[in-house]
Amino acid sequence: MKQRRILVANRGEIALRVIRACREMGHVPLAIYSKADRSSLHVAKSDGAICVGEGPSIHSYLDIDSVLKAAKTLKADAIHPGYGFLSEKAEFAKAVAKAGLVFVGPSAEAISTMGDKVMARKTMEKMGHLPLVPGTKDGLTDENEAFKAAKEIGFPVMIKALAGGGGRGMRVVNSESEFINLFRRAFSEAQKAFGDGRVYLEKYVTSPHHVEVQIIADSHGNAVHLFERECSVQRRHQKIIEESPSPFISADTRKKLCEAAVKAVKDIGYVNAGTIEMLVDEKQNFYFMEMNTRLQVEHPVTEWITGRDLVKEQIRVAFGEKLSFSQEDVKQNGHAIEFRICAEDPDKFLPQAGKVTGVSFPGGIGVRMDSHMYRGYDIPVFYDSMIAKLTVWGKDRTEAINRGKAALMDTVMNGVKTNIPVHLQLLDNPKFVSGNYTTRLIGEDFHYQESKPTPEDLRMALISAAVAAYGREYKGQDRRKANTENSLWKKVGREEALR
Amino acid sequence: MLFYIQYQGQEYKVRVESRDGQHWVAFGDEAEQPVDISYYGNDYTLLHEKGVFNANIVGDKSDYTVWRPEGNLNFTVESEYRRIVGLLRGQNLDVENNIYAKMPGKITKITTKLGASVSNGDSLMVMEAMKMENEIKAQVDGEIKNICVKEGQAVETGTLLIEIAPATES
Numbered sequence: 001m002k003q004r005r006i007l008v009a010n011r012g013e014i015a016l017r018v019i020r021a022c023r024e025m026g027h028v029p030l031a032i033y034s035k036a037d038r039s040s041l042h043v044a045k046s047d048g049a050i051c052v053g054e055g056p057s058i059h060s061y062l063d064i065d066s067v068l069k070a071a072k073t074l075k076a077d078a079i080h081p082g083y084g085f086l087s088e089k090a091e092f093a094k095a096v097a098k099a100g101l102v103f104v105g106p107s108a109e110a111i112s113t114m115g116d117k118v119m120a121r122k123t124m125e126k127m128g129h130l131p132l133v134p135g136t137k138d139g140l141t142d143e144n145e146a147f148k149a150a151k152e153i154g155f156p157v158m159i160k161a162l163a164g165g166g167g168r169g170m171r172v173v174n175s176e177s178e179f180i181n182l183f184r185r186a187f188s189e190a191q192k193a194f195g196d197g198r199v200y201l202e203k204y205v206t207s208p209h210h211v212e213v214q215i216i217a218d219s220h221g222n223a224v225h226l227f228e229r230e231c232s233v234q235r236r237h238q239k240i241i242e243e244s245p246s247p248f249i250s251a252d253t254r255k256k257l258c259e260a261a262v263k264a265v266k267d268i269g270y271v272n273a274g275t276i277e278m279l280v281d282e283k284q285n286f287y288f289m290e291m292n293t294r295l296q297v298e299h300p301v302t303e304w305i306t307g308r309d310l311v312k313e314q315i316r317v318a319f320g321e322k323l324s325f326s327q328e329d330v331k332q333n334g335h336a337i338e339f340r341i342c343a344e345d346p347d348k349f350l351p352q353a354g355k356v357t358g359v360s361f362p363g364g365i366g367v368r369m370d371s372h373m374y375r376g377y378d379i380p381v382f383y384d385s386m387i388a389k390l391t392v393w394g395k396d397r398t399e400a401i402n403r404g405k406a407a408l409m410d411t412v413m414n415g416v417k418t419n420i421p422v423h424l425q426l427l428d429n430p431k432f433v434s435g436n437y438t439t440r441l442i443g444e445d446f447h448y449q450e451s452k453p454t455p456e457d458l459r460m461a462l463i464s465a466a467v468a469a470y471g472r473e474y475k476g477q478d479r480r481k482a483n484t485e486n487s488l489w490k491k492v493g494r495e496e497a498l499r
Numbered sequence: 500m501l502f503y504i505q506y507q508g509q510e511y512k513v514r515v516e517s518r519d520g521q522h523w524v525a526f527g528d529e530a531e532q533p534v535d536i537s538y539y540g541n542d543y544t545l546l547h548e549k550g551v552f553n554a555n556i557v558g559d560k561s562d563y564t565v566w567r568p569e570g571n572l573n574f575t576v577e578s579e580y581r582r583i584v585g586l587l588r589g590q591n592l593d594v595e596n597n598i599y600a601k602m603p604g605k606i607t608k609i610t611t612k613l614g615a616s617v618s619n620g621d622s623l624m625v626m627e628a629m630k631m632e633n634e635i636k637a638q639v640d641g642e643i644k645n646i647c648v649k650e651g652q653a654v655e656t657g658t659l660l661i662e663i664a665p666a667t668e669s
Contacts (some may be wrong), residue, residue: 092503307616346570353607409569412555412568417571421568456550460554461554462513462526463526463536464536464543464556464565465513465574465576466513467522467557468541468556469576469578470500470517473500
């Protein structure tokens with residue numbers, strides 16, 4: 001295969017993920033970065049990198065002209081957008097193609113059809129492979145018009161941003177009286193996050209399971225699914241744990257879901273990787289929710305159980321090659337769980353920025369760590385709070401859960417608060433362990449509680465802290481000389497005077 | 500060296516010494532014991548009879564964070580020396596109206612007057628102890644009711660220095 005120069009138009013762990021795939025395939029990985037990301041790992045690991053602007057992503061990673069200019073300077077043949085940022089912007093895919101470069105993703109037409117949630121619903125409805133949740137067909141901006149539509153659908157309704165993703169611009173409205181207020185908030189949030197305030201409404205399925213099907217297709221008419229992922233562990237409508245296979249759906253539902261997803265992507269002539277997200281209710285009825293026309297954060301879960309490298313496959317098909325495997329080759333093997341490790345207060349889920357003072361990754365059989373953390377790294381305030389993805393594989397779900405616990409306990413990510421304690425507690429939650437949990441798990445069946453140390457652990461922590469403090473009092477001094485009351489008094493006195 | 504460690508409203512005392520190339524620790528009122536602790540940078544590993552304790556410990560002034568996967572522990576660590584200096588300077592006292600000598604020393608100067616109205620943090624007198632001069636400060640807003648000592652007077656620990664009538668909350 002010809003060596004290509006591939007620009008990764010992203011940052012963080014996903015940039016590293018794509019760079020690794022490029023290296024394996026013998027391609028040349030190239031990077032872009034914002035001023036806030038100069039010391040980010042993806043820059044160091046690339047074979048060439050260019051600064052595309054200031055810290056805020058709107059002035060760097062979202063700036064199409066700057067990204068294309070960087071691609072030209074670096075003599076890139078192709079651009080991989082990763083997830084987020086420009087990955088689902090049809091105008092970017094179009095501009096890349098116009099510049100004579102290969103876009104590692106679907107066509108601009110496919111993105112504008114399926115990436116636009118209202119268009120996607122219309123298309124899906126027309127094709128009839130997957131049923132839809134009742135909702136509005138068009139994007140809304142007028143609150144009175146939206147209110148009328150909401151009453152027609154019947155409460156509770158869900159407000160979602162047309163351009164959205166990641167839970168932003170999303171609100172559940174339980175009653176008429178809350179509607180206008182929540183509509184305004186969703187609208188302004190969507191406008192800020194995506195530069196597009198339009199929202200649509202959907203009937204809110206209470207107690208749903210969020211199940212999605214991974215698909216990939218080439219330009220030779222081959223489309224395959226790589227089974228499903230259960231993504232119902234969410235906080236603020238954002239996933240934090242994903243697993244495959246779904247512990248909830250039946251073999252029959254799985255077959256129906258996956259086959260319908262393949263039919264749908266074949267019908268629209270979709271090429272490259274994509275995900276069809278569905279809601280499954282307690283009776284195993286499923287509804288099409290949306291399609292993500294890009295690689296997903298949680299793709300490692302699928303890679304574990306199928307043994308297929310999705311990023312390498314994406315690059316192959318982007319350059320017009322055939323998929324390296326057929327549907328019959330794809331087998332579900334064992335069980336995989338992903339934990340999104342975020343720099344956030346575990347109690348209130350509030351993002352944290354700051355310096356990472358200690359890092360150590362877990363390892364061993366069935367453990368995969370995707371992270372751009374290193375000791376001394378400063379987490380910038382401009383980007384997502386996800387700092388690592390820990391993905392584990394086990395021969396069955398029980399082994400995967402136990403391996404997850406051990407690996408999380410083995411993960412050191414200090415200096416900023418993370419949600420590792422939340423993951424550890426979720427793995428002990430009876431509802432999660434049962435496998436029959438819905439998107440209401442966090443908040444209803446699970447409440448994070450600050451962990452209390454055992455008396456023995458507390459004692460050891462106190463002793464360690466005292467030894468640490470002792471070391472600091474004597475820092476830079478000859479211990480034998482320092483160990484007299486006099487010199488210590490002077491030292492402490494002087495230090496206190498400086499405060 | 501003795502350390503006072505505050506954790507969730509409780510105070511723990513831990514004495515640490517270093518001799519013969521290792522650390523000796525007395526926890527609370529227990530007898531001193533050698534501890535097997537190794538560290539590099541902020542990473543500590545403690546071997547003890549019930550197992551192994553690992554932690555990454557970061558200290559900022561007196562605030563110490565012990566990072567553990569299950570959740571962090573936040574301690575306020577104060578050495579005996581720092582506590583005494585702090586007390587002499589009128590810091591970290593439990594809020595109390597009246598002011599007592601926290602160690603033996605000599606009153607070198609009285610900077611307030613009977614009947615004066617004072618605010619929390621105002622300097623009231625200077626006390627010399629262990630060759631250091633320290634300001635004694637008011638802990639509450641109020642009025643000086645009684646000055647119980649004279650300039651040049653030597654005081655013992657616990658001597659009442661000043662009585663303050665706190666301002667009533669309005």
